[in-house]
Amino acid sequence: MANARALDKRRKSIRNIRKITRTMELIATARYKKAMDRAHAATAYTDQLTKIVSQLAAAGLQVSHPLLEQRPETNHARMLVLTSNRGLCGGYNGSVLREVMPRIAELRENIPDVVVDCSGKRGIDGLAFRGVETDQQFRNFEDQPAFDEVDKIASHYLNLFITGKMDRLDIAYTKFISTSKQIAKVETLLPLASLDEGDDVGESGITEYEFLPSAESILEEIVPASFKARLFKCFLDAAVSEQVARMIAMKGATENAGDMIKQLSMTYNRARQGQITGEIMEIIGGVEALEG
Amino acid sequence: MSLRCIVVTPEKTELDCEANAINLPMFDGSLGVLPGRAPMIGRLGFGTLLLETAAGPQKYFVDGGFAQVEDNVVNLLTERALPVDMLDVGESEKVLLEALELPSNTPELAAIKATAVLRARCQLRSAR
Numbered sequence A: 001m002a003n004a005r006a007l008d009k010r011r012k013s014i015r016n017i018r019k020i021t022r023t024m025e026l027i028a029t030a031r032y033k034k035a036m037d038r039a040h041a042a043t044a045y046t047d048q049l050t051k052i053v054s055q056l057a058a059a060g061l062q063v064s065h066p067l068l069e070q071r072p073e074t075n076h077a078r079m080l081v082l083t084s085n086r087g088l089c090g091g092y093n094g095s096v097l098r099e100v101m102p103r104i105a106e107l108r109e110n111i112p113d114v115v116v117d118c119s120g121k122r123g124i125d126g127l128a129f130r131g132v133e134t135d136q137q138f139r140n141f142e143d144q145p146a147f148d149e150v151d152k153i154a155s156h157y158l159n160l161f162i163t164g165k166m167d168r169l170d171i172a173y174t175k176f177i178s179t180s181k182q183i184a185k186v187e188t189l190l191p192l193a194s195l196d197e198g199d200d201v202g203e204s205g206i207t208e209y210e211f212l213p214s215a216e217s218i219l220e221e222i223v224p225a226s227f228k229a230r231l232f233k234c235f236l237d238a239a240v241s242e243q244v245a246r247m248i249a250m251k252g253a254t255e256n257a258g259d260m261i262k263q264l265s266m267t268y269n270r271a272r273q274g275q276i277t278g279e280i281m282e283i284i285g286g287v288e289a290l291e292g
Numbered sequence B: 001m002s003l004r005c006i007v008v009t010p011e012k013t014e015l016d017c018e019a020n021a022i023n024l025p026m027f028d029g030s031l032g033v034l035p036g037r038a039p040m041i042g043r044l045g046f047g048t049l050l051l052e053t054a055a056g057p058q059k060y061f062v063d064g065g066f067a068q069v070e071d072n073v074v075n076l077l078t079e080r081a082l083p084v085d086m087l088d089v090g091e092s093e094k095v096l097l098e099a100l101e102l103p104s105n106t107p108e109l110a111a112i113k114a115t116a117v118l119r120a121r122c123q124l125r126s127a128r
Helices: A004-058 A092-110 A120-127 A149-161 A213-292 B089-100 B105-128
Strands: A076-084 A113-118 A166-176 A181-190 A209-210 B003-008 B013-019 B022-027 B029-033 B040-053 B056-070 B073-077 B082-084
Touching: A004 A092, A004 B003, A004 B040, A004 B056, A004 B073, A076 A120, A076 A149, A076 B089, A092 A113, A092 A120, A092 A166, A092 A213, A113 A120, A120 B056, A149 A181, A149 B105, A166 B082, A181 A213, A181 B029, A213 B003, A213 B040, A213 B056, B003 B022, B003 B082, B013 B056, B022 B056, B029 B040, B040 B105, B056 B105, B073 B089, B073 B105, B089 B105
Parallel strands: A076 A113, A076 A166, A209 B040, B003 B073
Antiparallel strands: A166 A181, B003 B013, B022 B029, B022 B040, B040 B056, B056 B073, B056 B082
């Protein structure tokens, strides 16, 4: 039989760990709600953008822009990987890296120059471990990515793309679909596949707008804005997904700790009972020996 | 009759209020909007957004974007909208100096520099 005191010690330490994981779960839940609110607030901007694009389309404008055009030859590609700075979030970082590695290999086969950028300490370390060099490293994104910071990265990419130093930009991140479903995904952001044209052209297309200075000029401006909004959306999605992943991982850990405590308590009680029985037997034995 | 002004940035809806008149900083100068204006979509420049509200004038620095006017609702999409008081002259001057340092050896780089300088100058003007 195991030593009752050792079992009790173990049980106590598990109880402490359970306290920690439960707190982390609560923190993750609070952060998730905040991140979710932010992601929700950001939709107002994208909605407005789509509305304007659909107005432009309704005005009979041919949608064409250098950022939308596929380059005839892709010589320089870039991949941006979005991961978290902190661990203890289950398979969140692992699934992004698992998605990214074959993609990088595939790109490297076809394109001479592939550069990988990474946001998040876990991703940087993970990529280094897998032998992938990262060019730019961002560690400043926590649960609430600020647009100003994303804007810097976006402008940098736009400049690279316009000056021809980059022909293609892919982004790997965890897309948030619902609280119970997030998928790691690789998407091509540049050249932009298309501007999301709203379906509500019919309803709002009745009004005739005056375009200042012209529809073309607005389009020229709206494409980069739409790229920035899309990149920002990826960061927000990644942040929300991270918190959800951590919440679920910590919930699992707390439950597991509870189960272990139950198991250990049972063993502990049995061990204690065994010890007491043994002691009683000894006493009875002693008494009987004295009587005899 | 009054106008409703909604300013949205990628992060959140910055402002949603009523105003009697709005002065928009368009790409080529300011544009006044009074109630009953015809529908319009326009490009914003960098500059000061002026709202004439019942409580007095309100000023915001707007960082490019678009304006949409329809049915007495003015929608502004911009990357950044700050109350003018939040701008700092010293910091704006620093941004301008940084912009002036940018390289301009190719036409593309020159265009990028020109935008950065213009933006910094407008920010400085709003800050003052």
